[in-house]
Amino acid sequence: xxxxxxxxxxxxxxxxxxxxxxxxxxxxxxxxxxxxxxxxxxxxxxxxxxxxxxxxxxxxxxxxxxxxxxxxxxxxxxxxxxxxxxxxxxxxxxxxxxxxxxxxxxxxxxxxxxxxxxxxxxxxxxxxxxxxxxxxxxxxxxxxxxxxxxxxxxxxxxxxxxxxxxxxxxxxxxxxxxxxxxxxxxxxxxxxxxxxxxxxxxxxxxxxxxxxxxxxxxxxxxxxxxxxxxxxxxxxxxxxxxxxxxxxxxxxxxxxxxxxxxxxxxxxxxxxxxxxxxxxxxxxxxxxxxxxxxxxxxxxxxxxxxxx
Amino acid sequence: xxxxxxxxxxxxxxxxxxxxxxxxxxxxxxxxxxxxxxxxxxxxxxxxxxxxxxxxxxxxxxxxxxxxxxxxxxxxxxxxxxxxxxxxxxxxxxxxxxxxxxxxxxxxxxxxxxxxxxxxxxxxxxxxxxxxxxxxxxxxxxxxxxxxxxxxxxxxxxxxxxxxxxxxxxxxxxxxxxxxxxxxxxxxxxxxxxxxxxxxxxxxxxxxxxxxxxxxxxxxxxxxxxxxxxxxxxxxxxxxxxxxxxxxxxxxxxxxxxxxxxxxxxxxxxxxxxxxxxxxxxxxxxxxxxx
Numbered sequence: 001x002x003x004x005x006x007x008x009x010x011x012x013x014x015x016x017x018x019x020x021x022x023x024x025x026x027x028x029x030x031x032x033x034x035x036x037x038x039x040x041x042x043x044x045x046x047x048x049x050x051x052x053x054x055x056x057x058x059x060x061x062x063x064x065x066x067x068x069x070x071x072x073x074x075x076x077x078x079x080x081x082x083x084x085x086x087x088x089x090x091x092x093x094x095x096x097x098x099x100x101x102x103x104x105x106x107x108x109x110x111x112x113x114x115x116x117x118x119x120x121x122x123x124x125x126x127x128x129x130x131x132x133x134x135x136x137x138x139x140x141x142x143x144x145x146x147x148x149x150x151x152x153x154x155x156x157x158x159x160x161x162x163x164x165x166x167x168x169x170x171x172x173x174x175x176x177x178x179x180x181x182x183x184x185x186x187x188x189x190x191x192x193x194x195x196x197x198x199x200x201x202x203x204x205x206x207x208x209x210x211x212x213x214x215x216x217x218x219x220x221x222x223x224x225x226x227x228x229x230x231x232x233x234x235x236x237x238x239x240x241x242x243x244x245x246x247x248x249x250x251x252x253x254x255x256x257x258x259x260x261x262x263x264x265x266x267x268x269x270x271x272x273x274x275x276x277x278x279x280x281x282x283x284x285x286x287x288x289x290x291x292x293x294x295x296x297x298x299x300x301x302x303x304x305x306x307x308x
Numbered sequence: 309x310x311x312x313x314x315x316x317x318x319x320x321x322x323x324x325x326x327x328x329x330x331x332x333x334x335x336x337x338x339x340x341x342x343x344x345x346x347x348x349x350x351x352x353x354x355x356x357x358x359x360x361x362x363x364x365x366x367x368x369x370x371x372x373x374x375x376x377x378x379x380x381x382x383x384x385x386x387x388x389x390x391x392x393x394x395x396x397x398x399x400x401x402x403x404x405x406x407x408x409x410x411x412x413x414x415x416x417x418x419x420x421x422x423x424x425x426x427x428x429x430x431x432x433x434x435x436x437x438x439x440x441x442x443x444x445x446x447x448x449x450x451x452x453x454x455x456x457x458x459x460x461x462x463x464x465x466x467x468x469x470x471x472x473x474x475x476x477x478x479x480x481x482x483x484x485x486x487x488x489x490x491x492x493x494x495x496x497x498x499x500x501x502x503x504x505x506x507x508x509x510x511x512x513x514x515x516x517x518x519x520x521x522x523x524x525x526x527x528x529x530x531x532x533x534x535x536x537x538x539x540x541x542x543x544x545x546x547x548x549x550x551x552x553x554x555x556x557x558x559x560x561x562x563x564x565x566x567x568x569x570x571x572x573x574x575x576x577x578x579x580x581x582x583x584x585x586x587x588x589x590x591x592x593x594x595x596x597x598x599x
Contacts, residue, residue, distance in 0.1 A: 053407070057403075059406075059407050059410070105585075105588065113543065113547075113588065113592055115410070116539060116588070117585070117588050119536065119539070120540070120581050120584055120585055120588075121585075123536065123577070123581055124578070124581050124582070124585070127575070127578050130574070131574070131575065236536075240414060240418075243411065244415065247407075247408075276422065277422065277426050279418065280418075280422035280426065283415045283418045283422065284415075284419055287390070287412060287415040287416060287419070290394075290408060290412050290415070291393050291397075294397065294400045294408065295399070
């Protein structure tokens with residue numbers, strides 16, 4: 001197992017990527033670091049989503065429900081004078097609790113029904129945020145009094161470190177026996193159940209893990225940005241970006257999601273001169289990848305190496 | 309007074325919802341495709357109708373025709389360029405086709421939305437009404453246009469019913485929704501049936517879009533909410549069940565209108581969403597869904 005991992009091209013690609021990424025602050029401007037910081041947090045959102053979709057086979061259309069819960073819980077607590085570490089923990093816990101509340105009924109239904117339940121959860125959260133504008137800042141957004149750091153390089157390293165650790169944990173889960181059971185439950189729940197595995201329990205666990213990382217990433221993101229708003233963290237379109245990043249990078253790979261997120265953010269930035277058409281072009285490119293390279297960018301890179 | 313106002317307003321809005329959701333549910337019932345670019349197709353119809361009637365001087369009827377035509381062409385393009393290639397692809401495992409079609413149509417919808425915003429800006433546009441003037445119904449000032457909207461919606465739904473139940477093409481479509489393999493064995497080309505259904509869907513979405521543009525006005529921001537409302541109406545009614553969608557459209561339409569009048573327009577969509585969640589808990593297959 002260990003030997004196979006060390007000899008796989010994916011492993012070395014990841015190491016090279018991380019080493020280059022770690023030394024980036026020495027060479028590039030604060031602006032690019034800021035962009036990459038955002039991309040790394042998005043990468044965590046997408047990786048957490050990929051665990052649920054790629055392995056548990058459940059299409060969660062509402063990743064932003066979990067992200068938003070974490071972000072807003074942390075933000076609101078911080079506004080009331082709670083210190084940052086406690087806020088982060090509370091954000092992650094809130095997302096897990098929300099994830100369980102959402103998953104219990106949602107896992108009873110499958111396919112499009114599950115997807116819809118998760119979208120509805122996002123819409124309800126969005127409405128609640130607007131209705132309770134006094135606490136949440138409503139449509140204008142919530143400003144948190146504390147930030148982790150104002151130094152671009154520090155923020156960048158925190159995001160990179162957080163992404164690496166999350167990626168390791170999620171990847172380890174995906175490759176563990178539990179991950180195999182999840183994959184089996186996703187592909188054929190009846191047979192997985194007949195083999196004696198508790199499908200519902202495993203999926204619920206996957207949901208909790210996904211929620212934990214989404215919520216924690218959401219909370220960290222708030223303390224990086226200094227604000228939380230519906231438009232940047234909760235809106236369905238943000239969730240769509242998370243999903244596109246994961247599918248673009250290569251589903252069922254966990255690591256591919258980061259690649260997709262960096263690609264999306266970078267493409268959006270490079271195409272900025274196109275103005276209003278930039279989103280059009282990014283969507284068109286994503287659609288092309290889905291149509292012509294369904295295995296995603298990572299699948300393209302490691303095609304000869306391993307067939308997952 | 310308010311009660312009658314709610315009855316009248318709710319009826320027209322619900323009729324629009326019903327027409328918008330009918331095509332969506334038809335496509336799902338027959339080919340199992342959930343088209344997430346639905347809202348973008350409707351907005352295209354409305355925006356083209358607006359541009360043709362107000363900017364190029366084709367008048368309300370010419371504009372409506374242009375809008376419906378544009379929407380139909382775009383709907384067929386959706387099938388040919390996005391749905392069909394994914395459906396035919398050998399690189400995508402069958403179990404994952406669904407998520408690919410969802411993601412693909414979603415991206416396609418975003419592309420249409422952005423392109424409309426680029427060409428016509430994202431400002432709200434109201435399509436020239438087919439008829440002007442107002443009429444008093446039980447003391448309520450009601451625009452004729454609202455009555456025409458509801459009338460056209462029901463006429464089109466009626467025509468669709470006739471088409472499905474009384475014509476040969478319609479019966480083949482109905483059969484395909486029940487058992488695609490059986491229809492193929494009887495010598496019908498499934499891919500041709502799909503084209504027919506997407507054509508019908510395009511016309512339905514076009515009409516609904518143009519009427520929506522006259523009644524409420526649209527902007528490129530309406531794309532997401534329109535898709536979401538069609539999706540929730542269809543799930544509430546039971547995926548693939550046309551009559552279920554009609555009932556659900558009225559439930560949602562009246563619930564929203566009542567909330568807007570009696571509570572506050574800001575809370576408009578919340579009760580319908582809660583109802584949807586409640587239905588999913590108790591009866592996941594929807595009101596009239598078969599499972």
